[in-house]
Amino acid sequence: xxxxxxxxxxxxxAARAGRVSTAHGExxxxxxxxxxxxxxxxAMLPGSVKATGASIILGNTYHLMLRPGAERVAxxxxxxxxxxxxxxxxxxxxxxxxxxxxxxxRLDEDGVTFASHIDGQKVKLTPESSTEIQDLLDATITMxxxxxxxxxxxxxxxxxxxxxxxxxxxxxxxxxxxxxxxGQFGIVQGSTFEDLRQESAEALTGIGFEGxxxxxxxxxxxxxxxxxxxxxxxxxxxxxxxxxLMGVGKPGDLVGAVMRGVDMFDCVAxxxxxxxxxxxxxxxxxxxxxxxxxxxxxxxxDECACPACTDYSRAYLHHLIKAKEILAAMLMSxxxxxxxxxxxxxxxxxxxxxxxxxxAESFASAQRAGDIPPL
Numbered sequence: 001x002x003x004x005x006x007x008x009x010x011x012x013x014a015a016r017a018g019r020v021s022t023a024h025g026e027x028x029x030x031x032x033x034x035x036x037x038x039x040x041x042x043a044m045l046p047g048s049v050k051a052t053g054a055s056i057i058l059g060n061t062y063h064l065m066l067r068p069g070a071e072r073v074a075x076x077x078x079x080x081x082x083x084x085x086x087x088x089x090x091x092x093x094x095x096x097x098x099x100x101x102x103x104x105x106r107l108d109e110d111g112v113t114f115a116s117h118i119d120g121q122k123v124k125l126t127p128e129s130s131t132e133i134q135d136l137l138d139a140t141i142t143m144x145x146x147x148x149x150x151x152x153x154x155x156x157x158x159x160x161x162x163x164x165x166x167x168x169x170x171x172x173x174x175x176x177x178x179x180x181x182x183g184q185f186g187i188v189q190g191s192t193f194e195d196l197r198q199e200s201a202e203a204l205t206g207i208g209f210e211g212x213x214x215x216x217x218x219x220x221x222x223x224x225x226x227x228x229x230x231x232x233x234x235x236x237x238x239x240x241x242x243x244x245l246m247g248v249g250k251p252g253d254l255v256g257a258v259m260r261g262v263d264m265f266d267c268v269a270x271x272x273x274x275x276x277x278x279x280x281x282x283x284x285x286x287x288x289x290x291x292x293x294x295x296x297x298x299x300x301x302d303e304c305a306c307p308a309c310t311d312y313s314r315a316y317l318h319h320l321i322k323a324k325e326i327l328a329a330m331l332m333s334x335x336x337x338x339x340x341x342x343x344x345x346x347x348x349x350x351x352x353x354x355x356x357x358x359x360a361e362s363f364a365s366a367q368r369a370g371d372i373p374p375l
Contacts, residue, residue, distance in 0.1 A: 001023055001179075001180040001181050002021050002022065002023055002180065002181045003021065003180055003181060004020075004021060004022055004023070004180070004181050004182060004183040004210050005020070005021045006018055006019070006020050006021075006210075006211065006240060006241055006242045007019050007021075008239065008240070009352070010351050010352045010354070011351065011354075012350065012351040012353075012354045012355065012356035012357070013259060013356060013357065014234065014235075014259060014260055014261040015030075015258050015259050015260075015261060015347070015351050015356050016029070016030075016261060016263060016351065017029065017030070017348045017351040017352050018242065018263060020088075020211075020242055021181070022088045022140050022141070022181050022182070022183070023140060023179070023180060023181025023182055024080065024086065024087055024088040024089070024140045024181070025055065025086075025087050025088055026055070027055050027056050027088055027264075028055065028348060029242065029263040029264060029348070030254075030258045030262070030263050030264070030265070030344050030347055030348060030351075031055060031056060031263065031264050031265070031344060032054070032254065032265045032266070032267075032340045032341060032343075032344050033054070033056050033057055033058045033090060033264065033265065033266040034049055034052075034054050034057050034058070034266075034270070034271065034337055034340075035057070035058050035266055035267065035268045035271065036049075036057045036058060036059055036083065036085070036089075037058075037059065037060045037063050037268075038059075038060070038063045038064065038067070039059060039064060039068075039073075039079060039082060039083045040083060041057060041271060041333075041337075042271050042272075042275065042329075042333065043271065043274070043275060043326075043329040043330045043333040044271070044330070044333055044334065044337070046083065046084045046085045048330075048334055049085075049337065050087075051334075051338075052306070052334065052337040052338040052340075052341045053338070053341030053342070053344075053345065054087075054337065054341060055087055055088065056087060056088040056089065056090060056140075057085060057087070057088075057089055057090075058089070058090050058091070058092060058266045059079055059083075059089050059090070059091045059092070059137065059139065060091065060092045060094065060097065061091050061092060061093050061094035061125075061130055061133050061134055061137070061143075062092075062094035062097035062098065062125070063097070064079070064091075064133070064137060065094070065123075065125075065133050066116050066117075066118055066123070067118060070132075070133040070136040070137055071136060073136065073137055074136040074137070074138070078136075078137065078138030079091075079137040079138055079139070080138060088140040088141065089137075089138075089139055089140050089141070090139065090140065090141035090143070090185075090244075090266070091134045091137055091139035091141070091142060091143060092143055092246075093130045093131075093134070093142075093143040093144060093145040093146065093172075093187075094125055094130055094133075094145070095130075095143075095145055095146045095147060095148050095165075095187075095215075096148045096215075096246070096247065098112045098114055098125060098147075104117075107147065109164070109167075110124075110126055111124055111125055111126030111127065111129070111145075111168075112124070112125050112126075112147075113125075125145070126145070126171075127144070127145040127168040127169075127171035127172040127175060128171060128172075128175040130145040130172065131144075131145065131172050131175040131176055131184075132175065135176075135177055139182075140181070140182060140183070141182075141183050141184070141185060141210075141211070142176060142182070142183070142184045142185070143184070143185055143187065143213065144165075144168065144169040144172035144173065144184065144185065144186045144187055144209070145168050145169075145171075145172050146165035146168055146169065146187045146189060146215060147161050147164055147165050147168070147189070148189075148215055148216055148219070149161040149162065149189055149190070149191050149216045150219070151191060151192075151216070151219045151220045151221050152191075152220075152221075153191050155193055155196070158189075158190060158191035158193055158196055159190075159193075159196055159199075161189065161191075162189040162190045162191075162196050162199070162200050163199075165187065165189045165200070166189075166200060166203040166204070169186050169187070169203070169204055169207055170207050172184070172186075173186070173207050173208070173209065183209075183210030183211055184209055184210055184211075185209055185210065185211040185212060185213045185242075185244060186204035186207060186209040186211075186212055186213070187204075187212075187213045187214075187215040187246070188200045188201050188204060188212060188213065188214050188215060188216075188233060188236075188237070189215055189216045190216065191216055192221055192225055192228070192229050194229075194232045197229065197232065197233045197236065198232075198236055201233070201236035201237055202236075205237070205238060209241070210241065210242075211241050211242040211243070211244060211264075212237045212238065212241055212242075212243055212244070213243075213244040213245070213246050214229075214230070214233055214234070214243065214244070214245045214246065214262070215246050217229055217230075217245065217246075217247075217248065218245075218246075218247045218248045218249055218253070219247075223252070223253060223256070226248075226253070226257075227256050227257075227260065230245070230256075230257055230260040230261075230262065231260060234260050234261035234262060235261070242263045242264055243261060243262050243263045243264065244262070244263065244264035244265070244266075245257050245262045245264070245265055246266065247266065247267055248265055248266075248267055249265070249267050249269065250267075250269060250280075251280055251339075251340070251343055251363075251367070252363075252364075252367065254340075254343060254344070254347075255343070255347065255360050255363055255364075258347050258351075258356075259356060259357075259360060269336075270333065270336035270337050270339070270340050271333045271336065271337065273285075273332075273336060274329060274331075274332030274333035274334075274335065274336045274337075275329040275332065275333065276289075277289040277321040277328065277332060278332075279300055279308075279332055279335055279336060279339075280336050280339050280340070281300065281301045281304070281339060281371070282301060282303065282304075282339075282363075282366050282367075283301075283366055283367070283369055283370055283371050283372065284366075284367045284368075284369075284370045284371055286300065286371050288300070288314065288317050288318050288321055288332070289318070289321055289322070290318075292373065292374060293314040293315060293317070293318040293374070294315060294318050294319075295315055295374070296313065296314040296315050296318075296374045297313045297314070297315060298313065298314055298374070299312070299313065299314070300314055300317065300335060301335075301339075304335065304338065304339065304342070305338070306334050306335045306338035306339075307331060307334060308331035308332065308334055308335040309335060312331065314374075317331060317332070343363075346359060346363075347359060
């Protein structure tokens with residue numbers, strides 16, 4: 001069976017074009033992972049997700065452990081078979097969702113006890129149980145269990161949170177069942193403090209993981225501060241392992257983070273925005289709910305090859321949204337995911353050709369120009 005590995009094929013500044021080898025296929029980087037939290041990318045069939053160019057998707061420990069249950073998924077052949085996605089799957093450890101529960105959780109050294117958002121039942125999640133659940137799901141890439149530090153946090157609180165996550169990372173690694181083609185990523189924490197990020201990165205590399213994620217960003221700090229944190233964090237991570245920025249982001253975030261050495265991304269933005277009639281395009285964001293699209297016969301983007309753009313007019317898409325038709329969510333989600341994959345492919349080609357700064361400038365210029373109004 002294929003060994004889990006990462007190879008850098010080209011660089012352009014700090015950016016890298018690479019290839020991740022896994023038991024479920026290869027992943028070309030930089031890569032965007034559509035979010036399939038509960039075993040489905042919302043409003044999309046697996047074949048449609050594949051058609052956008054996606055090579056890996058994300059599932060979530062917290063949601064799948066509560067419903068339908070990791071043991072049930074395992075008994076039915078694992079998450080790949082259960083959701084009909086044969087390619088690689090990365091599973092979030094549940095740490096971010098547990099953080100978002102706020103007053104419904106109790107955290108201690110052992111783990112987190114919380115009330116299920118489904119039925120209120122008390123559930124405990126630890127580094128060991130999170131890792132076991134991800135194993136039962138047959139995740140290609142397992143994430144270490146961590147506490148996602150709230151923002152803003154004073155230095156002392158951020159340090160305490162980060163050090164707890166590092167102790168949990170070691171326990172997660174000890175609980176991980178090594179198999180050919182499977183990997184586990186540690187998660188760098190430390191809020192926006194450089195010294196804490198350095199301490200976290202050193203702790204994780206000392207433990208040793210197949211890849212390294214950057215957590216605790218895109219939680220309210222803003223793009224400028226996020227980029228500053230990436231400027232000092234990505235150089236701290238091993239050059240021969242993939243780097244994953246969790247929960248990011250909008251198209252401009254992706255371009256800026258790739259230029260700072262990030263390889264992997266996930267975010268709910270393309271599908272969530274699509275379900276709400278908001279579309280990402282090469283000329284910025286277009287809100288198809290707006291009345292100005294009501295009589296517009298043009299495609300959403302005449303250079304996009306997705307079905308929403310090749311087969312339908314803006315007027316029809318606007319109508320679907322106003323009529324609250326399910327097809328609106330399907331087509332808009334497809335478009336947004338297609339655009340994200342197109343953006344990643346464009347950056348990869350620019351890195352391979354060592355022209356990423358030119359690509360980034362062209363991207364920014366087109367985004368500034370904005371959507372062309374109807375005649």
